[in-house]
Amino acid sequence: MKFFSEELTNVRYKFDDILGRTQVMQNVFKLIEQVAATNVTVLISGESGTGKELVAHSIHKRSSRAKKSFVAVNMGAISPELVISELFGHEKGAYTGAVSRKAGRFERANHGTLFMDEISTMDYRTQISLLRVLETNSVQPIGARNPIPIDVRVIGATNRELLDLVQQGNFREDLYYRFNVFSIHLPPLRARKDDIPLIANEYIQQFATRYKKKIKPLSAEISNLLYKYDWPGNVRELKNIIHRAVVLCEGREIIETYLPQRVLDEKKKDDSVLMTVKIGTTLEEAEKLIIQKTLDFARGNKQKTAQLLGISRKSLYNKIQKYTMNE
Ligand SMILES: Nc1ncnc2c1ncn2[C@@H]1O[C@H](COP(=O)(O)OP(=O)(O)O)[C@@H](O)[C@H]1O
Ligand SMILES: [Mg+2]
Structure with missing residues (x-):
């Protein structure tokens, strides 16, 4: 739905796979465009489900590395014992059980992009090794004689405020600055509620096509309900709720029955919607x-x-x- 004509405002509703018509998302689109053209390290911050990985993908796809690999690694999912070998690889016979040479994630991402998720969970030792890699552009697999030169664009993501961790002494300041050359913040969905109908309707179409159903765009009533809910799980939660509703849908319209109770509970709350007008507004x-x-x-x-x-x-x-x- 458009309230101002598109030519006047130049709003982009979809940027690669990222949906959003709000000003904050327009700014994010702009930042992606600007940074994609460079090789700098990017730090993407935002709550879980706000689209951090989607943004990392978009940067890769728009960069000169698009045809090379995009390798993702979740730092929160690797045990501290394995992390060095996972990231930098090992030679055959480097330790018991190392039956063959294994390339690390950095090597696999060579000439492409390495997306490091949940970087706040890295332990101190890993932080030091990573800093060395980023500064020397080379990795040393476990058991290797010499470092291997690498050319990797690194994109980090965090759902925690890294600066707080730096202040608490849990994240190295030098590594923080190394990552923070260029940062992109994704606001939670509750802070960009005007994007909800757009995202919901787009996913209704996508899932309806997948399940070979014909479903109309959301009614005003359902839209208002989704608008009132606070979305602690952000876009991921919205997408999952729409997915479920489409699977349950027997008619041509999403009705309340297909929504989870936590969303329906919003009906009981105050029906008024507030708006703020700044002093100085004519x-x-x-x-x-x-x-x-x-x-x-x-x-x-x-x-x-x-x-x-x-x-x-x-x-x-x-x-x-x-x-x-x-x-
Ligand atoms: N702005 C958006 N437009 C469309 N889909 C989105 C958007 N943001 C997130 N998603 C979807 O929500 C899910 C979670 O996104 P993801 O990038 O994994 O979030 P994060 O890495 O911040 O947890 C994915 O399925 C993604 O496609
Ligand atoms: Mg993620």
């Missing part, structure tokens, strides 16, 4: 904002919008025209 700007937000709330229904605003439909149409708003 009356004309405020009027425009109130109309836009009410239109938004009414999902573009002008009859309902006019009713909520206490004006006639004709007068609403005039104002929309005046402020060059679109349906």
Whole structure:
């Protein structure tokens, strides 16, 4: 649904696989474009499920390394004993059980991109080794005589505030600065709620196609319900809820029955939606904002919008025209 014409605002709704029409996401798209053209290390921060891996993928796909490998490694999922061999590899016979040579993740990502997830979980020893690799652009597999030169673009991700960990002495400051050359923050979904209908409807279409169903876009009622919920699991949770709803759906529309109880519980809460207007806003700007937000709330229904605003439909149409708003 568009309230301002696309030519005027230049809003991008989809950037590779990343959906978002809010200003914060427009900024993220811009940052991806800028950083993709370079080789610098990127740090992506944000709660779980906000799209960190999606962003890392997009950077890789848009870089000159696109045709080489994108290797992902979750630092939180590797035991401290194995981490060095996982990252840097080992030679045959380097230790008992090393029956053949094994290339580490860095070597496998050579000329491509290495996505290191949950970097905050790395222990001190690993942090030191990693810093050395990033500074020398070479890795030394366990048992190898000489380091191997590598050319890898590293993208790190964290769902914890790294600077706090630095202050607590749990993350090396030099490594933090090495990662933080360029950072991209993904805000939680509850801080960009205007993206919810777009993401929900896109995934309804995707899953409907997968399950060979025909399902209409969300009704205003269901949309409002999804809008009220706080999404602690962010886009991942929204995607999973839509997936489930599409699987359960027997008709042509997503109805309340197909939503989990925690989302339905939002109905019991206050029905009002708040908006904030800064001091210094002109009356004309405020009027425009109130109309836009009410239109938004009414999902573009002008009859309902006019009713909520206490004006006639004709007068609403005039104002929309005046402020060059679109349906
Ligand atoms: N902005 C978005 N648009 C579309 N899908 C998204 C978006 N953000 C996340 N997702 C989806 O949500 C899930 C979790 O995303 P992921 O990148 O793994 O999050 P994170 O790494 O931050 O935990 C994935 O299935 C991804 O496709
Ligand atoms: Mg992830």
